[in-house]
Amino acid sequence: MSQVISETEGVVDKYIGDGIMALWNAPYTVIDHPSKACEAALLCKSRLETLKADWKRRGYPEMRMRVGIHTGNAIVGNFGSVDRLNYTALGDNVNLASIDLADLYTEAFELYMDRQFEMAAVLFVEYLESNANDKAAETHLKACRHYVLNPPDSSWDGTRRMNTK
Structure with missing residues (x-):
């Protein structure tokens, strides 16, 4: 480099x-x-x-x-x-x-999709420090914390079903 x-x-x-x-x-x-x-x-x-x-x-x-x-x-x-x-x-x-917040969010999301939920959560927290009202990042952070304790099964493809508005 x-x-x-x-x-x-x-x-x-x-x-x-x-x-x-x-x-x-x-x-x-x-x-x-x-x-x-x-x-x-x-x-x-x-x-x-x-x-x-x-x-x-x-x-x-x-x-x-x-x-x-x-x-x-x-x-x-x-x-x-x-x-x-x-x-x-x-x-x-x-x-x-x-x-570079866009890259930070992208990296956090990629880690989330790769099932590296603990690392993704760290980056989502860092991202939210500068974007406190980003609902998508908040949702992904909550999901990461949930999946750390309750890993999704092998059919998980990253999508989440929303049952409420």
Whole structure:
């Protein structure tokens, strides 16, 4: 993924857990940097699909990918102290890039459909923190909590019968 970021004129800022924070348009100017970031995201998703096929053949666990992209002003430079200095970007626009709610909901729903109800519930809770009135997410969260305690039978296809309005 780092190579894809570099090839699209991005700079890897840091690795965070299972994520990568990358910058475009800093430390040097990149023409059409929003498009370059989007291109990198699509190429990374494509690259991951190739890797997943290989990993599946080897018996490795499946890996998912989410992408958050945001453009705007940020403070970019070397931050820290004499003991530890780090080149990075700071500010609200940096924080917004890490929150991609549509992808979060999609991932939660995919986990739900894959019967990974505990993990799906965690993501639905996270999603609902920013979308408290989303009735579909609330319904799926309740279903996840129910299915953790009462797993559906093998014929379950993800649909739910609603008996009340």
